[in-house]
Amino acid sequence: MSIDHYENFPVASVLLPARFRPAVRSLYAFARGADDLADEGDADRDTRLAALQAWRSAIQDLGSHKAVRTPLSAADQAMFQRLGETIHEHALPIQPFLDLLSAFIQDLDVPHYHDELALMDYCSRSANPVGRLMLHLFGATSAQDLAESDAICSGLQRVNFCQDVAIDQAKGRCYIPLDCLARHELTLSGLDDLCNSRPAQVPAPWQAALQDQIQVARHLLLSGSPLAWRLPGRFGLELRLVVHGGLRILEKLAQGQYNPYANRPILTPRDSFLLCWRAFCRPCPRPTTALPPHHDT
Numbered sequence: 001m002s003i004d005h006y007e008n009f010p011v012a013s014v015l016l017p018a019r020f021r022p023a024v025r026s027l028y029a030f031a032r033g034a035d036d037l038a039d040e041g042d043a044d045r046d047t048r049l050a051a052l053q054a055w056r057s058a059i060q061d062l063g064s065h066k067a068v069r070t071p072l073s074a075a076d077q078a079m080f081q082r083l084g085e086t087i088h089e090h091a092l093p094i095q096p097f098l099d100l101l102s103a104f105i106q107d108l109d110v111p112h113y114h115d116e117l118a119l120m121d122y123c124s125r126s127a128n129p130v131g132r133l134m135l136h137l138f139g140a141t142s143a144q145d146l147a148e149s150d151a152i153c154s155g156l157q158r159v160n161f162c163q164d165v166a167i168d169q170a171k172g173r174c175y176i177p178l179d180c181l182a183r184h185e186l187t188l189s190g191l192d193d194l195c196n197s198r199p200a201q202v203p204a205p206w207q208a209a210l211q212d213q214i215q216v217a218r219h220l221l222l223s224g225s226p227l228a229w230r231l232p233g234r235f236g237l238e239l240r241l242v243v244h245g246g247l248r249i250l251e252k253l254a255q256g257q258y259n260p261y262a263n264r265p266i267l268t269p270r271d272s273f274l275l276c277w278r279a280f281c282r283p284c285p286r287p288t289t290a291l292p293p294h295h296d297t
Helices: 018-039 045-063 074-090 095-107 116-126 128-138 143-163 165-170 178-183 188-197 204-224 226-230 233-255 269-281
Strands: none
Touching: 018 045, 018 074, 018 095, 018 128, 045 074, 045 095, 095 116, 095 128, 116 128, 116 143, 128 143, 143 165, 143 204, 143 226, 143 233, 165 188, 178 188, 178 204, 204 226, 204 233, 226 233, 233 269
């Protein structure tokens, strides 16, 4: 089991009450499908953009309480039919769906982010909407709930960025802010060299840059973690497992000498026992360390 933005989506988990599982499946199908339109296969940029714009039109139709009028494949029509039923049954807001699509459309043209502010704006649309939809599904939508959910979701995505540097570079993207690379005298071409060579040991400047990114991800996860202990029942337990899974990946990055090129960390069955123990018995501490310089989340 790896930590990935949508693999962390609690897809019909046995931990979730059965009555919510169809809704969660329909939300996942949308999020995963839209992400795949932007990333998977060999379609060109214009084809991907047209497909994502068609999905945006379909979501806008659902938001206007209309039948989907946009021409779609039979499979997509069926997916949007189920999604529309979920939105209607649970009174879900439309904006999170549009935010997700805006982030995936942005992926087609924006391969790098200059600074922390730009990257967190991207996370606010590519990650946070998933948590917000789940909170609406479970009726936990106070300002504190939403803010802590945003921190968890952005933190999980930042974990994914650290974990999948090589995978992202193969797609022509880098989610390590360019000003962070510059502070450590690194360049995108230098990272490409690391990706191509997969060295057994990465240079100290890269280790320092990844340590900065790990510190941001951990700070976000810990800042949002009270939500996972405050939410009741199975949903709270599910969220605690997800938060501790993200923190465990960060631990493994450190144990692997900050080298995701040669040692991409994943969660194993052995980790499952550790995560269960932590989810039941070990509340996450509040952040005790300041963010690195030049970071303001």
